[in-house]
Amino acid sequence: MSGNHVIGMEINLPVGIEKDGVIYKKLTLDRKRGVDDENMSSSECENNGQKASSILLRRAIQEFPGILERKPNPNQLIPEDIVLEMTEPDRATCIVEILSQYPDAVTTTTIPCQQQTCDLSYTFSTNKKDLEFTEFDPDVPMQFELNDGVIINGTECFICELRLLTGLQTEELGEIGKINAKNLPIIQTANLFYAIKSIDGLPITKDVIRNMTSDDRIDLSTYIMKNTPGYNLFIEEKCSCGGEVIGVIDVANFSGTRRKTKKK
Numbered sequence: 001m002s003g004n005h006v007i008g009m010e011i012n013l014p015v016g017i018e019k020d021g022v023i024y025k026k027l028t029l030d031r032k033r034g035v036d037d038e039n040m041s042s043s044e045c046e047n048n049g050q051k052a053s054s055i056l057l058r059r060a061i062q063e064f065p066g067i068l069e070r071k072p073n074p075n076q077l078i079p080e081d082i083v084l085e086m087t088e089p090d091r092a093t094c095i096v097e098i099l100s101q102y103p104d105a106v107t108t109t110t111i112p113c114q115q116q117t118c119d120l121s122y123t124f125s126t127n128k129k130d131l132e133f134t135e136f137d138p139d140v141p142m143q144f145e146l147n148d149g150v151i152i153n154g155t156e157c158f159i160c161e162l163r164l165l166t167g168l169q170t171e172e173l174g175e176i177g178k179i180n181a182k183n184l185p186i187i188q189t190a191n192l193f194y195a196i197k198s199i200d201g202l203p204i205t206k207d208v209i210r211n212m213t214s215d216d217r218i219d220l221s222t223y224i225m226k227n228t229p230g231y232n233l234f235i236e237e238k239c240s241c242g243g244e245v246i247g248v249i250d251v252a253n254f255s256g257t258r259r260k261t262k263k264k
């Protein structure tokens with residue numbers, strides 16, 4: 001077996017899908033092919049990278065033992081609900097594996113300085129081997145304590161119970177991002193709304209997120225980015241103005257140099 005025709009990269013997901021009390025984490029991926037480029041260029045995926053990721057995953061996943069039998073035809077799309085149920089870290093892990101086929105494959109990510117008065121942005125180049133990988137531990141609660149707190153039903157609340165985003169939520173975030181490309185706080189509100197299960201046990205609304213202090217929102221968003229399982233995609237640098245440069249590596253950008261296959 002060589003190069004192009006290998007369909008069967010077995011990988012371990014950091015989170016996995018639960019079915020009847022069992023968590024399934026192993027799946028088999030194909031590399032990206034022309035059929036994927038066509039699928040991802042459809043108008044539905046335009047300006048929504050998460051929709052493009054979904055269609056790539058539906059084609060590239062060949063087998064997901066416990067969840068899905070090996071596909072008879074490698075180009076067949078798996079049911080959409082599987083990739084919409086997968087968590088964001090699992091999806092990101094698959095995308096990294098599919099796209100970083102070459103050892104020198106890097107992804108470039110440009111992140112602006114958080115300081116509102118600063119126009120600087122920084123570009124980072126990352127190789128897969130630089131990324132730490134953490135498995136998700138379902139027994140460790142994901143919690144964050146707000147510094148300023150927020151009022152819910154007249155009570156001051158502080159402890160946020162967090163959850164991992166599903167593929168469906170990341171697609172919805174992609175749609176919100178498409179419409180509000182220049183309004184990052186709106187995207188942040190939606191992101192936090194999906195990521196917070198409850199605060200001090202109380203259910204939340206988007207208005208609760210809007211009423212948080214800007215500092216709490218930034219601290220919480222940073223905590224979530226820092227503590228997401230799977231490949232550690234978090235970037236934190238200081239800008240020359242003294243401001244923070246904080247963001248997440250764009251996994252969809254991975255590309256590398258093709259090694260020529262020798263033919264004699």
Ligand SMILES: [Zn+2]
Binds near residue numbers: 113114118241242
């Ligand atoms: Zn700056």
